[in-house]
Amino acid sequence: MKKEICLVLVALFAAASICFFMTQSGFAQEKAYNLRYANFFPAPHRNSQVSEAWCKEVEKRTNGRVKIAYFPGGTLTPPAQTFDSVTTGITDIGMSVLNYTRGKFPLMDAINQPMGYKSAYTVTKLANEFYRKFRPRELDEVKVMYLHGHGPGLLHTKKPVTKLEDVKGMKIRASGSITRIVYALGGSPVGTTMPETYDALRTGVADGALAPYEALYGFKWGEVVSSTTECYPISYTDIEFVVMNKDKWNALPPDIQKTIEKINEEWIEKQGRAWDEIDKEGKEFVIKRGNKVQTLSAQEGARWKAAVQPLVDDYIKTNKAKGLPAEAAVKFVQDYLKANQK
Numbered sequence: 001m002k003k004e005i006c007l008v009l010v011a012l013f014a015a016a017s018i019c020f021f022m023t024q025s026g027f028a029q030e031k032a033y034n035l036r037y038a039n040f041f042p043a044p045h046r047n048s049q050v051s052e053a054w055c056k057e058v059e060k061r062t063n064g065r066v067k068i069a070y071f072p073g074g075t076l077t078p079p080a081q082t083f084d085s086v087t088t089g090i091t092d093i094g095m096s097v098l099n100y101t102r103g104k105f106p107l108m109d110a111i112n113q114p115m116g117y118k119s120a121y122t123v124t125k126l127a128n129e130f131y132r133k134f135r136p137r138e139l140d141e142v143k144v145m146y147l148h149g150h151g152p153g154l155l156h157t158k159k160p161v162t163k164l165e166d167v168k169g170m171k172i173r174a175s176g177s178i179t180r181i182v183y184a185l186g187g188s189p190v191g192t193t194m195p196e197t198y199d200a201l202r203t204g205v206a207d208g209a210l211a212p213y214e215a216l217y218g219f220k221w222g223e224v225v226s227s228t229t230e231c232y233p234i235s236y237t238d239i240e241f242v243v244m245n246k247d248k249w250n251a252l253p254p255d256i257q258k259t260i261e262k263i264n265e266e267w268i269e270k271q272g273r274a275w276d277e278i279d280k281e282g283k284e285f286v287i288k289r290g291n292k293v294q295t296l297s298a299q300e301g302a303r304w305k306a307a308v309q310p311l312v313d314d315y316i317k318t319n320k321a322k323g324l325p326a327e328a329a330v331k332f333v334q335d336y337l338k339a340n341q342k
């Protein structure tokens with residue numbers, strides 16, 4: 001009799017254990033986090049591939065607890081609306097350009113000034129160091145994953161430009177605060193996003209565009225321009241963001257947050273180096289096509305630099321009046337470049 005009772009108890013214990021583990025398994029499955037990531041870069045673009053790899057890495061390192069549906073090419077939200085789409089929950093994670101929403105990110109705009117950048121890797125490291133130091137309130141609505149920026153913004157045109165006078169009256173594609181560079185050089189800005197610019201150049205809506213070399217290949221602009229002016233003394237950058245909806249971030253367990261933040265640090269490196277690699281591809285692409293490439297002489301470069309210097313001065317004056325540490329921000333950028341840029 002005792003033996004039978006023991007067998008019954010063992011059976012009940014085994015059944016309870018099975019039920020417990022089944023319940024725990026079901027509970028774990030319920031705790032999977034499904035997120036959406038919106039990006040304006042077309043799927044074949046290297047930056048899109050780097051972003052998609054980030055999504056896969058998050059899923060891998062969280063053992064599938066976080067799954068991310070990736071939407072490239074502006075299919076989920078237009079590039080100019082991506083930041084607001086993240087804050088409102090239309091998408092959970094988004095990548096786009098701060099400058100697409102002009103005036104919304106005044107302190108971060110210190111980095112977008114024509115400072116004479118030479119590499120995207122330096123820009124990307126700078127942007128994240130800048131964010132850590134100043135913690136701009138303009139980004140408080142979201143959880144910043146990481147920031148990055150393209151390589152030297154140069155002038156790509158349908159006819160050669162070798163001196164400042166050549167720019168006068170030209171219709172030059174630019175976005176956000178970069179339009180001020182066009183005005184300073186004597187041109188007329190045309191406001192289009194990256195994906196819209198190919199047709200603007202093809203149809204003559206624009207005579208040229210300010211952008212890094214990568215756009216000539218990644219967005220195929222090299223097919224509709226014939227000349228690049230390497231105006232390095234005034235080269236600028238556009239800072240891009242990868243941000244997450246704050247409520248969605250706060251809903252993640254601490255261990256997942258820690259994992260993602262570690263991945264973010266690694267992707268700062270990957271994204272910065274990828275930008276420089278695709279700049280190289282862009283230049284090679286247009287050279288093979290027979291496009292002309294000219295670099296400003298030292299004397300001409302000094303003229304261009306003098307033409308845009310008032311923009312930096314005005315940035316400081318305007319934003320200092322708003323109570324922002326604009327002078328300190330510009331100095332931080334200049335000091336960082338002196339220390340880290342060859």
